Amino acid sequence: MIKKGQTIIEVKNLNKIFKIPKKSKNLSWMKKRLSWVYREWEDKVAVKNIDLTIKSGEILGYLGPNGAGKSTTIKMLTGILHPTSGEIKVLGGLSPFDDRNEYTQNIGVVFGQRSILAYDIAVKDSFRLFKAIYGLSEEFYQERVKYLVEMLGIDEFFETPYRMLSLGEKMRCELAASFLHKPQIVFLDEPTIGLDANAKITIRSFLKEINEKENVTIMITTHDMDDIEELCSRIVLIDKGEVAYSGSLDKFKQKYSNWKRINIHFKEITKPKKFESLKKKFEFNLKSKNNCTFKVPLKENLGSFLSELIGCVDLIDLSITEPKLENIVAKMYDKVKESKESTEEK
Ligand SMILES: Nc1ncnc2c1ncn2[C@@H]1O[C@H](COP(=O)(O)OP(=O)(O)OP(=O)(O)O)[C@@H](O)[C@H]1O
Ligand SMILES: [Mg+2]
Incomplete structure (x- = not known):
């Protein structure tokens, strides 16, 4: 067990390059005709030379505009995607991709745009399935479910099929499921997307409480700056796959809000x-x-x-x-863009 404040995630020089089909308008007439058998590919750099250190018990905000590479990073950190190059060491030396079996026992994941719960069956039954997957004892499971159901207010619809729930209800169930096995790290990719103010408040106070109580490390991506202000003391901001800022939220505000x-x-x-x-x-x-x-x-x-x-x-x-955090962040994206454009021009 890693103690509070020790490094729990260490990322060095992480890169992810996707191969995407070359746009057909750039291809010759002949190649266009043959594109169903012959296809040219080009590189799409999604994550570029990222270094990250996350300490146990920390809530890290991982920010960036659409397409910046946030979800791709989370996918590599959770072992879903293999990095093109670079090193990821988690929980004292595990590699998310190579040690997936051991690693997934210790992490939780929520993708705001994709569910981990089965669509057609009652939420409770999906939880039972996770109980079996994680090998949880009946006693632990009962106590844990009681705590999570109460904290996230999901009692009322715990036995309802997932597909019948509202967006906010679904997300609260997803969160409960991702914390079911008392993971040491939880990755949250846009957990508040599309939710109303009440659902956001419930989720934020749940995350704050469980982080303090269980020292669970949380990495969260969001476009909602209130999530960041409420939860994170440190942020990493990426733009076009590269780290544009890494440090405390307060210093970020001091530096960019004038x-x-x-x-x-x-x-x-x-x-x-x-x-x-x-x-x-x-x-x-x-x-x-x-x-x-x-x-x-x-x-x-x-x-x-x-x-x-x-x-x-x-x-x-x-x-x-003071200036709103979202305005400061937007200004920061513009600055990064400007400085890149001016170096490209030189
Ligand atoms: N499987 C894939 N194949 C090809 N390109 C991909 C793939 N997944 C992501 N990309 C590209 O990589 C870049 C980064 O995508 P990613 O989903 O990581 O962005 P993001 O920061 O999560 O954005 P958003 O805020 O919109 O969720 C984008 O340009 C995207 O089109
Ligand atoms: Mg994303």
């Missing part, structure tokens, strides 16, 4: 001259007669700005907002 917005509600302006000078210095927006915002760059001393501001109005209320 302003705060100060929103104030006031009775009146007591020192108009001072107020005017602040308006000139910072981006100002009058929302209504007694409500306005100032956008303050982080390089400014926020404390002295606030004391100046408070000194020139009769304040009722004040709040501070």
Whole structure:
């Protein structure tokens, strides 16, 4: 058993190249005619030189735009796909692909777009099947199911065929199933895709609790930045198969978000001259007669700005907002794109 804080997943120089059929428009007339027997292939680089270290007990957010290579990485980390090159060492030396039998006993997986539960039978029966696959004792199974069913609120439809459930109900069952055998690592590929706010909240609080209680390591991909803010202290951001950022969420925000917005509600302006000078210095927006915002760059001393501001109005209320994580991430993708384009041009 790997202790909390020890390395549980180590990835070095991981690559995955798919062979895809060459687009027929690039082929000669003759080759087009013969394409059903003769086909030219080209390389599609899905994952490029990825290095990753994940510590036991960590919840790692694995982010990136569509097609960045997130699912491909998860598939290699779970032993579904064989890497083209590179090294993956998990749980103290196992290789996901070569040691699949031993490895799968210790991991759980959820693919938000694909089910691990049987479509036509009751959820409970699928769970029984997993009990047999994982060789769980009746006593362990009963206790575990009770805990998971309660935590994820799936009692009501536990005996209903999977196909009859709503998207949110299905996902809660999928999650319960992936944690059934008390795995040491769980990979979640878009577990909140298409879910409503309530289902997302249930899932996030379940993941938080089980991570703390059982020290289970979680790697999660999502396009929902609230998942990341709620769950992850560290993120890895990939773009076109390559790591674009790896580090703490806080540092990421500090590095890429460079302003705060100060929103104030006031009775009146007591020192108009001072107020005017602040308006000139910072981006100002009058929302209504007694409500306005100032956008303050982080390089400014926020404390002295606030004391100046408070000194020139009769304040009722004040709040501070930061750029949304999803906007920072989107900006970051653009930056990566720009820098790649400019190096390509050179
Ligand atoms: N089996 C495959 N054969 C050929 N190309 C593939 C295969 N699987 C994935 N790809 C390609 O590899 C790239 C990465 O795909 P991947 O599914 O890993 O992206 P993703 O980051 O998970 O995106 P999304 O956010 O849309 O789920 C894409 O360009 C995709 O078309
Ligand atoms: Mg994906």
